[in-house]
Amino acid sequence: MVSAGTLTTVQDRGRVGWAHLGVxxxxxxxxxxxxxxxxxxxxxxxxxxxxxxxxxxxxRNAGPGRWAALTGASTAPTFWWAAGGELRVPVxxxxxxxxxxxxxxxxxxxxxxxxxxxxxxWVGPPRVVDGTSLPLGEPxxxxxxxxxxxxxxxxxxxxxxxxxxxWFASLAPLFGSEWVVRPDSDRIGLRLxxxxxxxxxxxxxxxxxxxxxxxxxxxxxxxxxxxADHPPTGGYPVVGVxxxxxxxxxxxxxxxxxxxxxxxxxx
Numbered sequence: 001m002v003s004a005g006t007l008t009t010v011q012d013r014g015r016v017g018w019a020h021l022g023v024x025x026x027x028x029x030x031x032x033x034x035x036x037x038x039x040x041x042x043x044x045x046x047x048x049x050x051x052x053x054x055x056x057x058x059x060r061n062a063g064p065g066r067w068a069a070l071t072g073a074s075t076a077p078t079f080w081w082a083a084g085g086e087l088r089v090p091v092x093x094x095x096x097x098x099x100x101x102x103x104x105x106x107x108x109x110x111x112x113x114x115x116x117x118x119x120x121x122w123v124g125p126p127r128v129v130d131g132t133s134l135p136l137g138e139p140x141x142x143x144x145x146x147x148x149x150x151x152x153x154x155x156x157x158x159x160x161x162x163x164x165x166x167w168f169a170s171l172a173p174l175f176g177s178e179w180v181v182r183p184d185s186d187r188i189g190l191r192l193x194x195x196x197x198x199x200x201x202x203x204x205x206x207x208x209x210x211x212x213x214x215x216x217x218x219x220x221x222x223x224x225x226x227x228a229d230h231p232p233t234g235g236y237p238v239v240g241v242x243x244x245x246x247x248x249x250x251x252x253x254x255x256x257x258x259x260x261x262x263x264x265x266x267x
Contacts, residue, residue, distance in 0.1 A: 002086065005056030008128040008212075009117035010106050010228075011099075012048040014217045015124070018230040019111055023123060025212065026116035029187060029226045029251030030097055033072035036149060037101030040069035042077045042141030048115035052098050055091035056183060059100070060084070066103040067143040073252060074098040074178065078143045095252040104137035118256075119187045120229045156262035157225075157246045159215060164205070164237030167239030170200045171239060174215075174223065175261050183255040187229040189216075190257070197239070207233040207252025213242035215261075225250050 011034065027073025028034035028051055038047050051056070052180055055074060064082045070076040073095025081102065089098050108115050108125040117124045128134070131163070165171055184215035198219050209235060214226040218236045225242055226234075227250055242250065243264065253259055 002058035002060050002133065003056060004052075004128045004132075005089065006053045006128050007120065008050055008052040008057050010108055010125045010128065010134070011046050011051045011116045012114055013046050014116055014228060015112050015114035015118065015231040019209070022232055023112060024120050024229050024232060026114065026118040026124060026187075027088055028099065028116075028249040029138075029255060030072050031096075032098065033100045034101070035099075036147060037069045037071040037099045038105075038142050039102045039147050039191065040071070041067045041103045042107050042139060042143045043101060043103065044140065047101070047137070048108065049102075050106060050134075051192050052089055052100065052138060054094060055089045055098065057089040057100070059087040061087070062133070066136070066139060068100065068102045070100055072098040072100060072148075078145050078200060080265060092094075096254050098252050102136055102174050103139035103141075103143065106136040106139035106189050108238050116228075118229050119230060156260040158243035158264045159240035160238040160260045160264060160266075162238040164223075165239050167199055167201075167237040168239065169200050171197070171263070172184070174239065175263055178260055179223070179256050179257065179260040181253050181255050187227055189227055189230060190225040192220060192223050205237060207235045210234045210238070211241060212213070212243065213247055213249070214238045215240040215242065227251070 011028040014021040014025040068081040069078050073092035111124045173195045177194045179194040185191045216236045
């Protein structure tokens with residue numbers, strides 16, 4: 001590792017099935033981009049990749065040459081990463097998170113069945129820092145120089161109904177406003193600023209289970225969209241859930257950018 005950039009972690013499809021024990025799922029925030037990177041280099045879908053924020057990542061190949069790919073905010077279709085060669089992720093012109101896949105996958109030891117780094121409880125491999133040495137697995141499939149990139153839908157984020165809408169006088173501000181992405185957004189949640197949603201009464205909920213994409217409203221009235229490292233439980237009311245096919249966009253919006261929501265009744 002020459003330079004780890006702003007924030008680089010190892011991610012795969014996530015640590016699914018452990019929420020009942022209080023373990024977050026983790027996994028790549030832009031799942032379609034990570035899956036595309038793996039396909040391009042011939043990896044199985046569950047191979048681990050690197051997720052990096054705003055570029056600046058620089059890697060040196062200490063082993064034999066192999067295929068690599070870069071997707072997400074920065075893109076470079078399948079290319080040959082020569083022995084001793086350096087791989088650099090540029091600062092993207094738009095978007096936030098980029099994904100580096102290497103033939104064979106990042107072969108760190110799995111924890112609870114996943115190689116994903118969870119930044120809430122720091123389960124899994126540690127954060128990648130300058131000087132980190134990452135093992136690579138043996139390539140198992142042929143590279144794909146061409147692939148169909150995932151559909152990138154624009155417009156408002158679709159929101160499915162949530163269980164606690166009746167805690168608020170109206171959801172009109174949620175669906176009728178532009179929300180500014182706050183600088184403290186991270187892998188745990190997309191934190192938004194805008195008009196406060198007004199509660200109809202006092203009191204708090206007992207903690208209940210949270211799902212990926214839950215739109216939770218804390219006492220400030222400003223919503224938080226729970227992302228891959230979200231806590232398994234929470235006590236603030238959930239007014240909706242972002243459609244699974246729109247979650248990748250929550251991974252790519254930058255602080256200061258704006259998002260809108262649109263209510264939908266079904267998937």
